[in-house]
Amino acid sequence: DGTVEVRDLVVRYGPATALDQVSLTVGPAEMVALIGPNGAGKSTVVNTLSGVLKPSAGTVAVRGRLAHVPEGRQVFGDLTVEDNLRLGGRRYKLRDTGPVHAILPRLAELRHRRAGTLSGGEQQMVAVGRALMSRPDVLAVDELSLGLAPLVVADLVRHLRELNETRGLAVLLIEQNARLALDLCSRAYVLEAGRIVAEGPSEELAADD
Numbered sequence: 001d002g003t004v005e006v007r008d009l010v011v012r013y014g015p016a017t018a019l020d021q022v023s024l025t026v027g028p029a030e031m032v033a034l035i036g037p038n039g040a041g042k043s044t045v046v047n048t049l050s051g052v053l054k055p056s057a058g059t060v061a062v063r064g065r066l067a068h069v070p071e072g073r074q075v076f077g078d079l080t081v082e083d084n085l086r087l088g089g090r091r092y093k094l095r096d097t098g099p100v101h102a103i104l105p106r107l108a109e110l111r112h113r114r115a116g117t118l119s120g121g122e123q124q125m126v127a128v129g130r131a132l133m134s135r136p137d138v139l140a141v142d143e144l145s146l147g148l149a150p151l152v153v154a155d156l157v158r159h160l161r162e163l164n165e166t167r168g169l170a171v172l173l174i175e176q177n178a179r180l181a182l183d184l185c186s187r188a189y190v191l192e193a194g195r196i197v198a199e200g201p202s203e204e205l206a207a208d209d
């Protein structure tokens with residue numbers, strides 16, 4: 001089972017402190033939200049988890065394989081859905097798209113379509129499918145809901161929750177949309193200007209605002 005443990009993380013960009021003593025955990029098979037407005041430091045957290053950025057201080061530990069669904073439904077529009085998926089497994093030489101089709105059956109139906117011709121929700125599903133091709137233990141999902149209809153988001157989340165329940169996938173959902181994130185996750189952290197300003201069970205955080 002995958003887990004994430006961030007302890008007293010500090011990240012500086014030159015003289016600017018982007019993250020100041022941030023601590024958060026995602027336990028095995030947990031689905032946790034990281035909520036914050038633009039500029040709060042959410043991407044910096046993800047980039048530190050994925051190893052793109054080094055902590056200035058503090059520690060970051062990811063147990064298991066981490067995959068990241070980037071913001072903005074990033075697909076290769078001129079490639080088919082199937083080729084988009086295969087790119088996701090390349091780094092680990094995983095070519096079989098069958099397991100991802102089993103999780104997201106719609107992607108099997110769409111496999112010959114060029115990704116650029118799909119709806120926004122379908123493109124986001126391709127982006128999630130591509131991340132799942134590496135068979136991750138931890139999935140960090142950046143702004144899943146951005147620009148998507150609530151029903152489309154609910155459908156995507158249903159699939160994530162299924163994976164979370166059946167295979168112990170740990171999920172960190174990074175969202176500007178606090179309402180949605182609190183609805184979807186049992187536990188949440190609120191990040192503002194590089195600091196965690198609130199954390200706890202979603203129902204408690206929702207009652208606060």
Ligand code: ADP
Nearest residue numbers: 013016018036037038039040041042043044045
């Ligand atoms: P979020 O993802 O929540 O919008 P970011 O992690 O992108 O926030 O940014 C956090 C802060 O760090 C912001 O003030 C942003 O301007 C700053 N920042 C992000 N990336 C860089 C960088 N490469 N160089 C300098 N400052 C940066």
Ligand code: ADP
Nearest residue numbers: 110113116117118119120121122123148149152
């Ligand atoms: P949404 O309302 O979710 O944005 P769209 O209106 O973009 O969805 O698309 C509705 C349906 O039409 C989807 O199944 C999508 O795959 C299909 N579609 C959209 N654009 C094209 C296109 N250029 N060529 C083929 N099919 C398309």
